[in-house]
Structure formats: structure tokens, C-alpha cells
Amino acid sequence: MAAIIEIDRLSKQYGSGTKALDDVSLTIDEGEIIALLGPNGAGKTTLISVICGLVVPTGGTVRVGGHDIRRDWRAARKLIGLVPQEIALPPFESVMNCVRFTRGLYGMAPDDAYLERILRALALWDKRDAATRELSGGMKRRVLIAKALSHRPKVLFLDEPTAGVDVALRREMWEVVGDLRREGVTIILTTHYLEEAEEMADRVGVINRGQLLLVRPTAELMGEFGRKTLIIDLDEALNAVPASLMGRGLELSADGRSLRFDYDTRADRTGIARLLGDLAGQGISVRDVSTRQSSLEEVFLSLVSEEAA
Numbered sequence: 001m002a003a004i005i006e007i008d009r010l011s012k013q014y015g016s017g018t019k020a021l022d023d024v025s026l027t028i029d030e031g032e033i034i035a036l037l038g039p040n041g042a043g044k045t046t047l048i049s050v051i052c053g054l055v056v057p058t059g060g061t062v063r064v065g066g067h068d069i070r071r072d073w074r075a076a077r078k079l080i081g082l083v084p085q086e087i088a089l090p091p092f093e094s095v096m097n098c099v100r101f102t103r104g105l106y107g108m109a110p111d112d113a114y115l116e117r118i119l120r121a122l123a124l125w126d127k128r129d130a131a132t133r134e135l136s137g138g139m140k141r142r143v144l145i146a147k148a149l150s151h152r153p154k155v156l157f158l159d160e161p162t163a164g165v166d167v168a169l170r171r172e173m174w175e176v177v178g179d180l181r182r183e184g185v186t187i188i189l190t191t192h193y194l195e196e197a198e199e200m201a202d203r204v205g206v207i208n209r210g211q212l213l214l215v216r217p218t219a220e221l222m223g224e225f226g227r228k229t230l231i232i233d234l235d236e237a238l239n240a241v242p243a244s245l246m247g248r249g250l251e252l253s254a255d256g257r258s259l260r261f262d263y264d265t266r267a268d269r270t271g272i273a274r275l276l277g278d279l280a281g282q283g284i285s286v287r288d289v290s291t292r293q294s295s296l297e298e299v300f301l302s303l304v305s306e307e308a309a
């Protein structure tokens, strides 16, 4: 797949001395959805702002559709739509006029047929003549998306699209993003919600203190998190894992009273039934079994705290 965004060794140090981006490199392919995860102040908004030409980097380069964002900013900007974190709309303007106006800012000829399509897709067509102050918070957010799409960008940035919105609305936003992807729009979103990244993104990038700690396909990450641990509490303590059960990845606790067994939840055969059968065959009686699973949340937190250490 062709690369649409190429970020090479990007850094940004603000005048205050804060290093918001530290040597970030990332290539994003056309049509993919990538979620950037990271705690407050990690540098997510700065990264988006640099790509969109709103913040000047102190080092490195960014190309959008092959155009350098600094030397060739006009061509790069045309390919980009940005949905900012803050909702700011002219309160007395109608929805349709807002969207028309934004399209005009990009120097594009009027195209009401296209704008109708996006307003319909965003379930705003019925509200096209309403003043924006009459809309609910969720509708306002969708107007921001309509504005960002008004010039038919190839790349859409969503900066915390569902911050502070309720569960139903969050699901609705996810659907909108899914529809955009089907249209071939590349989407980069920032979020604090791991569930959101899981639900929508092809790849997840974790940013902390200006550094991109990892970028991995979501399915691959989820695959890792698909691993579970079975904890088997024993009636009587063992001194060691029985020889006949060696090589199965069993781990005995320090007090000898429980065994841990890692398995893949998605495997056809997890090996649990056989293991329990074999334990019984060895005359080892089991008092209780429980499972635990590390979530994306835990892995994310451990990554971020390792960095801080």
C-alpha cells in the first residue's frame, strides 16, 4: 500500500523548553486507521499540529502525499482535514453555511451536492438549516467532522473525537469513522480510550513524553493480550512441578500451593482439559482454579511506567 504520511525524525521543543516530540518516525499507509495513545501531555496534539502545519517543528521532516509540509505546505494542507479537540463553531451560523464556508477557505469551488452527501452520512442533513447553537454536543462534533471533510481530504485527523461523550454517542462516532474508512479516507486519531483504539484502529501507536514507544497492528497486540493465565490452587503444597508435567510451561508458586499455566484463548485446544486430567492422574488434587488476563490497559500502563522509571 502507498504511504500517505511519512514522518522522519520529527522533534519539537517549545519556547518554554518543553520537548513535546523527540525523534518521532512513522509511516502511515493510505486507507489505514491509526490510533495514537498516550497520557496527558504525551505529545499527541503536538504531533497532529505539526503534520497539519499549525506548529513548526524544530527538527525532522513530514511529507503528506509526497509533499513536504513546510516547503510545499499548500499542496500538503489540501490533503488534510482536522477535527480539533475543542468545539468552536459560530453560534448563529447554519450548519450548511459553516460547512460551505470552510470549503471556500480551501479555495474549492462550491459543491453543494458533495456537502449534502457528507451531511447525510453524518446524520446532519435534517439540521442543515439549524443554527449551530441549537445542536447537541454530539451533533456539534459531527459538524466539525463535516467541516474537516468539506474539501474532500485524503487524510482526516481526529483529536480525541469522543472525549467527554456518552457511550451511545461514542459508538455512533465509531460508525461514522468506519464509513469514512470505507470511502478510503486515512484516519489518524488520538484517544485516551483503549477500547476506542481496539474497536477502530488497524494500528496502535503509543506515545509518552514525546517518544513513540511502539507502533503495532492492533490485531497483533490483541493477539498478545489474548493470552490468559490459569491459576490452579492445590490442596497440598508441591516441592516441584512433577517430572511428567515438565515442558508444559507450568510454573509453581514460591509456597508450592499453586500452579500457573499460560494459554492462548483463541487456540482450538488450550490444553486446560488435558492438564487438569493429568494432574488428577498424578493424584494432585485441585482446590480451585481461576484465570487472569492482561488487558491492553495494563500493557499500556506498564509501557508508560517503564519509561518513567
Ligand SMILES: Nc1ncnc2c1ncn2[C@@H]1O[C@H](COP(=O)(O)OP(=O)(O)OP(=O)(O)O)[C@@H](O)[C@H]1O
Pocket: 014, 015, 016, 018, 019, 020, 038, 039, 040, 041, 042, 043, 044, 045, 046, 047
Ligand atoms: N504552545 C505550547 N507552548 C509550550 N508548551 C506546550 C504547548 N503546547 C503543548 N505544550 C507542552 O507540550 C507537551 C505535549 O503536549 P500535547 O498537547 O502535545 O500533549 P497531548 O498528548 O496531546 O496531551 P492531551 O492528551 O492532554 O491532549 C506538554 O508538556 C504540553 O504542556
